[in-house]
Amino acid sequence: MSATPLLQLRDLRVAYGAIEAVKGISLELAHGELVSLIGANGAGKTTTLNAIAGILPTAGGELLYEGKGIETLPAHLRLRRGLALVPEGRGIFTRLTVEENLRMGAYCRRDEDGVEADLERVFTMLPRVKERLQQVAGTLSGGEQQMVAIGRALLSRPRLLLLDEPSMGLAPLVVEKIFEVIRSVAAEGVTILLVEQNANLALEFSQRAYVMESGRITLAGTGAELLADPKVRAAYLGE
Amino acid sequence: METLLQQIVNGLVVGSMYALIALGYTMVYGILGLINFAHGDVLMVGALVALEAIRLLQIHAPELGLVPTLLAGLSISVVVCMILGYTIERTAYRRLRNAPRLAPLITAIGVSFLLQTIAMIIWGRNYHSFPQLLSTAPLEAIPGVFITPVQITILVVSATLMVALVVLVNKTRLGRAMRATAENHKVASLMGVDTNKIIAATFIIGSALAAVAGVMFSSNYGTAHYAMGFLPGLKAFTAAVLGGIGNLGGAMLGGLVLGLVESIGGGYIEDLSFGFFNSSYQDIFAFIILGVVLIFRPTGLLGERVADRA
Ligand SMILES: Nc1ncnc2c1ncn2[C@@H]1O[C@H](COP(=O)(O)OP(=O)(O)OP(=O)(O)O)[C@@H](O)[C@H]1O
Ligand SMILES: [Mg+2]
Numbered sequence: 001m002s003a004t005p006l007l008q009l010r011d012l013r014v015a016y017g018a019i020e021a022v023k024g025i026s027l028e029l030a031h032g033e034l035v036s037l038i039g040a041n042g043a044g045k046t047t048t049l050n051a052i053a054g055i056l057p058t059a060g061g062e063l064l065y066e067g068k069g070i071e072t073l074p075a076h077l078r079l080r081r082g083l084a085l086v087p088e089g090r091g092i093f094t095r096l097t098v099e100e101n102l103r104m105g106a107y108c109r110r111d112e113d114g115v116e117a118d119l120e121r122v123f124t125m126l127p128r129v130k131e132r133l134q135q136v137a138g139t140l141s142g143g144e145q146q147m148v149a150i151g152r153a154l155l156s157r158p159r160l161l162l163l164d165e166p167s168m169g170l171a172p173l174v175v176e177k178i179f180e181v182i183r184s185v186a187a188e189g190v191t192i193l194l195v196e197q198n199a200n201l202a203l204e205f206s207q208r209a210y211v212m213e214s215g216r217i218t219l220a221g222t223g224a225e226l227l228a229d230p231k232v233r234a235a236y237l238g239e
Numbered sequence: 240m241e242t243l244l245q246q247i248v249n250g251l252v253v254g255s256m257y258a259l260i261a262l263g264y265t266m267v268y269g270i271l272g273l274i275n276f277a278h279g280d281v282l283m284v285g286a287l288v289a290l291e292a293i294r295l296l297q298i299h300a301p302e303l304g305l306v307p308t309l310l311a312g313l314s315i316s317v318v319v320c321m322i323l324g325y326t327i328e329r330t331a332y333r334r335l336r337n338a339p340r341l342a343p344l345i346t347a348i349g350v351s352f353l354l355q356t357i358a359m360i361i362w363g364r365n366y367h368s369f370p371q372l373l374s375t376a377p378l379e380a381i382p383g384v385f386i387t388p389v390q391i392t393i394l395v396v397s398a399t400l401m402v403a404l405v406v407l408v409n410k411t412r413l414g415r416a417m418r419a420t421a422e423n424h425k426v427a428s429l430m431g432v433d434t435n436k437i438i439a440a441t442f443i444i445g446s447a448l449a450a451v452a453g454v455m456f457s458s459n460y461g462t463a464h465y466a467m468g469f470l471p472g473l474k475a476f477t478a479a480v481l482g483g484i485g486n487l488g489g490a491m492l493g494g495l496v497l498g499l500v501e502s503i504g505g506g507y508i509e510d511l512s513f514g515f516f517n518s519s520y521q522d523i524f525a526f527i528i529l530g531v532v533l534i535f536r537p538t539g540l541l542g543e544r545v546a547d548r549a
Contacts (some may be wrong), residue, residue, distance in 0.1 A: 041456035055425045091426035102417050107412070108431035156431065212467050 004067040006031045006160055006191050007052070013060035014044070014051045015077060021047040021217035026043065026063060028159070029193055034186045036194040036202040036223075038236060045195040046088045048212070050163045052193075054078045065160070080108050082159035087207035088195075089159035094138025098129060101137050101148050105155030115155065121150040125181055143174035150181060160191045167198055167220040199236035203227045211236070241383030246502045248380070252459070254498020255397035259452040260475030261482065261490035262404060263445030269485040270421040270441050271336075273343050277350035278449060279326060281320050283352060284458040285450030286369070287317035287362050288469060293370050300365075309372040309458075317450045324441055324446025333435070351468075358465035366464045369457035379439040395453045400448060401491055407444075409485060417441060417517045420483075470522065483542020492540060494513015500524050 003164065005028040013200045014022035022044045029035050036044050040145065050056040054075030058169060070078060084105075093101050102122065108116045123130040126147045132140065138149060146166055167175040179201065186192050196202035203209055203223040211219035211232060219226060224231045260282060267275045293312035303311070328351060331350050335343045373392055374449060377385035408414035420427040420437045428434050457463040478497045482489025504511075505521030516523075532539060 050333060055428065063415060074433075075425075075428040076431045078435050079429060085429050087426060087429065091429065093422045093426070095422055096415070096418060100415055100418075104415060104427075104430045104432075107416060195321070 005029055005064075006033075006066060007193070008059065008067075009048075009052070009066040010064070011061035012048070012051065012058060012063055014047050014056055014137055015059040015104065016047075017212065019058065021215055025177070025212070025215075025217045026180065027210050027217060027220070030119055032186075032189050032191055033208065034182075034192045034194065034206045036196055036206040037212055038196055038199045038202050038209060040067075040235070041197075042214075043211055043212040046164055046217040049164050049193070049195055050087070051083060053083065053087075055085075055087075067239045068095045073081065079156055079158075082157070083162070084153040084156050084158035084160070086149045086153045086163040086164060088164040088168070090142075090145050091154060092140070092145045092149055094136070096137055097134050097196075098137050098148055099133040102155055104154050105152035107158065114157075118155050118157065125184065126151055133138060143170050146170065146174075146178055147181070150178070150185075154185065158190060160193070161185065163194045166195055167201065173202070199232070200227075203232075242506060243503070244381070244384045246506045247499065248384060248386055248390070250499035250502030251495060252386075252393050252498070253335060253502060254478075254495035255394055256452050256455050256459075256494075257399075257471065257475045257478045257493025258491045259397050259400060259448045259455075261478040261494045262401070262487065263449050264476050264479040265462070265482070265484055265487060265490040266417075266445050269487075270417065270438055271332070272340065273332065274476070275327075275332075275348065275442075275445075276344070276347040276472070277354060279468035279470075279475070280304065280351050280354035280358075281323055281327075281446045281449040281455035282456070282466030283358060283463075283465065284323055284444075285320045285453030286317045286463040287358055287367075287452045287453075287465070288319045289450075290364055290367055290369055290388065290463045291362075292373070297370065302353075303430075305372040308370075309454075309468075313451065313454050316454060317447050320446040320450035321443045321452075324442040324449075325459050325462055328439055328442040333438075355465055360540050362463075362465055364465065366462045369461050369463050371458070371461060372459045373458060375461070387393055389458050393459060396451065398456070400451065403489075404444070404448070405424060405487065405523070413440060436513065474522075474525045477532075479539075480537075481532050481539055483539030486539070486541045489539055489541035496540075497525060497528060 007029040009025055009027050011024040011026055012022060013020060013024050025048065031035065039045050047056060048188050051058050054073060058071050062069060065081065065083060102119060109115050128144055128149055129147050132144065137145065140148065150166065162196050166178050182192065194202060194206060206223050209226050210224050219232065264275060267273055290310040293308055293316040296308050296311055318329055326363065327350055331346050335346060369547035374388045377387050380386050408417060416432045416437050420432060420434045424434045436488050445506040474497060475494065479490045481497060482493025501521050501524045506525045508516050508518055508520055
């Protein structure tokens with residue numbers, strides 16, 4: 001693939017009113033990489049992902065996608081370029097059925113056959129979802145909702161998938177299942193930026209990772225390097 | 240017995256018009272959390288534009304039959320109101336999307352006054368008689384119970400439009416996007432939905448229904464007037480609240496129930512109040528219902544969520 005990174009943040013700043021939550025961070029993702037972003041509560045991870053996806057405005061710095069600045073591009077047009085976010089808390093449409101939620105993921109697609117084929121692929125990956133297609137999504141369990149949220153994002157055929165704490169509030173077995181799905185998505189060549197509280201899991205799982213603290217990136221490296229780093233062990237792995 | 244049946248017929252006719260207007264209130268509320276108080280005035284514009292169009296057609300194209308003239312007038316009025324609804328959203332409400340909720344509410348009242356004032360400048364303060372293109376001669380449906388061709392048309396057209404709307408909202412891609420946007424604008428935009436377009440579409444659809452209702456009102460009562468939108472608007476708002484604001488089925492149910500209560504209650508109000516009120520006081524039922532619902536069941540008959548929108 002080309003040498004231009006798929007996603008590049010240069011000194012990116014994001015603020016809520018006068019309060020800056022992301023204070024100039026730089027990071028990049030090459031095509032096909034699986035990278036995670038870890039950090040304590042309130043570090044600014046969600047803020048970062050939301051700004052990349054376009055549901056929060058940037059307050060400074062550059063946000064390059066496929067080499068082009070997208071700072072002012074509205075969220076719905078970013079999705080059309082292949083940038084999808086599974087938001088924190090899943091963002092399920094609770095009053096729509098499971099099937100309608102999934103079809104919302106394919107909202108911008110006109111290739112009906114492709115959509116049907118992708119739906120089938122999602123069903124093979126997430127068999128639980130298929131059994132519940134006509135159920136109102138608000139009545140699903142947390143794990144099922146997370147699966148629908150991921151399946152929905154996949155139906156947009158993303159090139160870059162941003163995942164905000166997909167393991168939040170889920171039992172270990174369900175988390176395992178979800179990470180399996182993420183791994184198979186990555187294996188298909190989708191570039192992934194994963195935000196996780198569970199640092200151990202994230203670091204073992206990804207090729208590279210960034211550590212975020214109070215709005216800044218303080219460490220970066222391969223998953224293995226960071227797992228071995230005493231500071232990381234002390235701060236995020238409870239040692 | 241015939242009296243009661245007659246009142247039910249009348250109630251359903253008026254109620255189906257309330258329902259059409261209430262749908263506009265409830266759709267906008269569902270998607271924006273905004274009470275569009277100018278909605279009743281869109282109905283008024285619909286009626287007056289149709290009146291004007293029909294007058295012109297009668298002068299310049301007298302060979303056109305009655306029904307084609309009415310349909311042409313109605314179509315023109317629907318198109319004008321769709322543009323009007325879009326313009327109101329675009330110019331008055333969109334920039335207030337993130338403002339505190341009182342701001343768009345006050346703006347809505349301002350838009351209402353503006354539309355009435357403009358209509359008053361164009362059409363004056365008098366009541367205009369609305370051309371009777373369909374017969375208002377009562378037919379005896381069953382012995383003692385009468386219904387006019389206009390009323391039959393109102394029932395059929397409203398029922399058709401309501402079914403069409405339900406299908407649109409529940410079965411189409413646009414409808415799915417409307418429901419998704421109503422639930423969460425941000426997540427909808429993450430799905431690639433241009434939420435501004437969806438909101439505009441909501442105003443446009445609601446305004447089209449209001450235009451049709453305006454023509455129905457004027458056809459049924461034979462008049463049109465710059466302030467005619469106020470009372471039906473307020474009653475349809477009551478109907479929407481009664482059914483559960485934000486809920487489509489609720490708006491329809493609320494409209495029909497309100498129409499029936501008014502019509503039946505109007506028939507007995509003289510007895511109930513020992514002759515103190517006569518049937519011309521039937522408007523008070525709407526406000527009694529509004530008060531009672533807001534006090535005892537603010538979520539309405541079918542609504543569950545009212546306060547869950549930020
Ligand atoms: N809507 C908001 N308005 C004001 N401040 C906010 C808002 N959302 C987040 N913040 C603040 O921005 C900072 C970063 O929050 P963010 O949600 O990005 O953290 P996070 O790393 O995702 O945390 P967590 O792991 O708990 O999800 C926090 O200090 C938070 O209080
Ligand atoms: Mg977060």
